Amino acid sequence: MINSILYVWLPARKIYPIGPTYLADFIHARHPEIRQRLLDLSLIPAGERRAALDAALDELKPGLVCFSWRDIQIFAPHEGDPSLKYAFNFYYSPNPVKKLTASIKGLGYLWRYYRNIQDCLSFPWQVRRRRPEAKLMIGGGAFGVFADQLIGRLPPGTVGVLGEGEEAVLKTVEGKPLQDERIVCVDRGEIRHGAKGAYLPLDSFELDLPYLESIFPQHAAYHGEFIGIQTKRGCPYDCSFCEYPYLEGKKVRYRPPAAVVGELGQFYRRWGARRFWFTDAQFFTGKESFPQCIDIMERIIAEGLKIEWSGYIRTSLITPQLADLMVRSGLGDLEVSITSGSQAVINSLHMGFSLEKLYDGCRYLKEAGFKGKLILNYSLNSPGDSEAGLMESVASYKKIAAIMGEGQVFPMLFFLGVQPHTDFERRLLEEGYLYQGYNPLSLNPLAISRMLYNPKPLSGLIAKACIAAWDKAAWREAADRGTSVAQLYADESMFAGVVEQSGKAALINLEGLLKERIRSETAGPAR
Numbered sequence: 001m002i003n004s005i006l007y008v009w010l011p012a013r014k015i016y017p018i019g020p021t022y023l024a025d026f027i028h029a030r031h032p033e034i035r036q037r038l039l040d041l042s043l044i045p046a047g048e049r050r051a052a053l054d055a056a057l058d059e060l061k062p063g064l065v066c067f068s069w070r071d072i073q074i075f076a077p078h079e080g081d082p083s084l085k086y087a088f089n090f091y092y093s094p095n096p097v098k099k100l101t102a103s104i105k106g107l108g109y110l111w112r113y114y115r116n117i118q119d120c121l122s123f124p125w126q127v128r129r130r131r132p133e134a135k136l137m138i139g140g141g142a143f144g145v146f147a148d149q150l151i152g153r154l155p156p157g158t159v160g161v162l163g164e165g166e167e168a169v170l171k172t173v174e175g176k177p178l179q180d181e182r183i184v185c186v187d188r189g190e191i192r193h194g195a196k197g198a199y200l201p202l203d204s205f206e207l208d209l210p211y212l213e214s215i216f217p218q219h220a221a222y223h224g225e226f227i228g229i230q231t232k233r234g235c236p237y238d239c240s241f242c243e244y245p246y247l248e249g250k251k252v253r254y255r256p257p258a259a260v261v262g263e264l265g266q267f268y269r270r271w272g273a274r275r276f277w278f279t280d281a282q283f284f285t286g287k288e289s290f291p292q293c294i295d296i297m298e299r300i301i302a303e304g305l306k307i308e309w310s311g312y313i314r315t316s317l318i319t320p321q322l323a324d325l326m327v328r329s330g331l332g333d334l335e336v337s338i339t340s341g342s343q344a345v346i347n348s349l350h351m352g353f354s355l356e357k358l359y360d361g362c363r364y365l366k367e368a369g370f371k372g373k374l375i376l377n378y379s380l381n382s383p384g385d386s387e388a389g390l391m392e393s394v395a396s397y398k399k400i401a402a403i404m405g406e407g408q409v410f411p412m413l414f415f416l417g418v419q420p421h422t423d424f425e426r427r428l429l430e431e432g433y434l435y436q437g438y439n440p441l442s443l444n445p446l447a448i449s450r451m452l453y454n455p456k457p458l459s460g461l462i463a464k465a466c467i468a469a470w471d472k473a474a475w476r477e478a479a480d481r482g483t484s485v486a487q488l489y490a491d492e493s494m495f496a497g498v499v500e501q502s503g504k505a506a507l508i509n510l511e512g513l514l515k516e517r518i519r520s521e522t523a524g525p526a527r
């Protein structure tokens with residue numbers, strides 16, 4: 001039997017480490033005698049992380065070290081990430097100076113990405129050297145996505161877990177075999193995968209916050225931040241690009257609303273938390289989820305918790321009753337993955353919703369008095385898209401802006417990111433766009449450009465519309481700030497301001513370019 005566990009949150013952009021908090025709580029409820037500690041490396045300057053990990057190992061002398069790896073992402077496929085700007089300028093800008101700057105900046109990104117993966121991989125090796133007797137486990141979203149690429153680079157004997165990890169950690173602690181667990185490990189040079197038996201029932205768990213505080217000395221760093229709370233696991237839909245059903249499973253498992261709101265209330269009262277994110281793959285997983293969601297929102301209202309919350313929401317499922325409860329319980333800004341204004345594209349991605357229903361959902365939110373931002377995510381140039389489809393996307397933005405009011409709607413351009421274990425990846429392999437055995441963590445710029453799905457013939461047009469929109473917004477913002485455009489573009493936090501203003505302009509530019517193209521085609525060749 002193991003009597004002490006160290007959880008290590010591998011460095012990522014600062015975000016509340018919900019995964020390991022749930023694991024630690026689960027173990028504590030069953031084995032209160034086990035000493036535990038959570039170390040968040042994101043909160044520690046890079047040069048001091050090694051020493052902090054050594055100190056935690058020496059103090060706790062853990063029998064098990066659980067690494068939680070949340071994100072690995074390079075060249076995120078959306079406008080909010082400056083790396084897309086560099087990728088676009090590098091691949092599409094007609095301006096050689098911009099191309100050169102973008103390639104230098106792009107190299108900087110590659111270097112950071114490479115360093116971050118190397119760093120994260122180095123911590124388990126550090127533990128192996130300092131405490132060879134400790135067992136090593138690893139899990140978390142990033143590990144789940146890239147397990148096959150990562151497991152062979154970890155110390156021999158490390159047990160990886162895909163998806164929920166509570167029972168796998170419990171069995172390890174109790175010295176039980178890991179059958180029925182979704183583990184991944186290297187056995188005699190081969191990668192082996194286990195399969196999960198029954199999922200963990202979620203009916204008996206409510207986080208014990210005072211206990212968490214006692215094992216997580218850095219917790220105060222999250223008091224003013226968004227706190228993640230999970231209300232359910234699993235998503236039954238089939239959106240072809242999405243990884244979430246692979247990670248969480250398709251069967252939906254619910255937590256009792258009293259436990260969800262009880263947990264939320266603890267953060268509210270003890271940490272003064274006011275902003276929450278329901279970390280579910282999908283908050284409304286279908287009509288079957290309505291009773292739970294309604295109960296959660298009604299309890300938030302009844303308990304007088306004045307919060308702002310958000311989460312992934314299928315807007316097409318929103319009814320007038322849900323909209324009313326959402327707004328009254330504190331719905332904050334909402335990101336809506338409309339993806340395309342073309343129903344044919346949505347169908348080809350198996351997204352399983354109708355645009356008309358999505359517009360209805362927006363209408364109900366407006367009628368309920370929703371005042372937050374509605375961020376509309378468009379994945380232009382998805383499979384099946386066309387010039388006509390792009391025009392439909394512009395039209396859909398205008399329609400939603402007319403419903404909600406232009407000042408409330410912020411379109412953002414995303415490109416479909418190719419992710420392992422998705423139908424989209426399978427389709428691209430079949431079509432020869434990707435080759436079997438390709439490396440999703442590749443550092444090759446050509447491979448990276450393939451992972452930001454924006455194929456010809458529409459790619460150039462879309463890139464042109466985006467670059468022009470960013471440039472225009474950048475000039476305006478630079479003038480407001482009294483800085484140079486170059487400085488604005490070089491500073492990533494400043495670039496975020498450009499993005500906020502430019503999604504709409506990119507769509508409108510696109511409309512202009514398409515209309516121009518249609519005009520010149522109908523005018524025929526000049527004589």
Ligand code: B12
Nearest residue numbers: 019066068071072076137138139140141161164165228279
């Ligand atoms: C909700 C969510 C968000 C919310 C988070 C809100 C918040 N404040 O918490 C928002 C929208 C802000 C967000 C943002 C991003 N996200 Co996100 N997000 C998710 C999502 C849907 C759920 C994550 C979550 O918190 N789950 C609930 C907790 C309880 O589960 P968990 O952390 O996975 O932990 C469980 C298991 O993983 C496991 N486990 C965890 N650690 C360990 C350790 C051991 C040893 C073991 C055995 C098990 C184990 O057990 C835990 C309990 O069961 C996942 C996809 C998914 N369905 O999992 C993506 C996901 C984690 N996100 C991802 C990414 C990339 C991002 C972004 C970087 C995207 C971007 N480019 O901007 C950002 C930035 C995040 C940051 N660091 O700031 C990726 C990570 C993989 C990757 N490609 O790198 C995921 C997997 C989605 C994907 N694309 O596939 N995200």
Ligand code: SF4
Nearest residue numbers: 235237239242244281
């Ligand atoms: S995109 Fe949302 S609804 Fe679709 S499968 Fe993924 S989590 Fe489910």
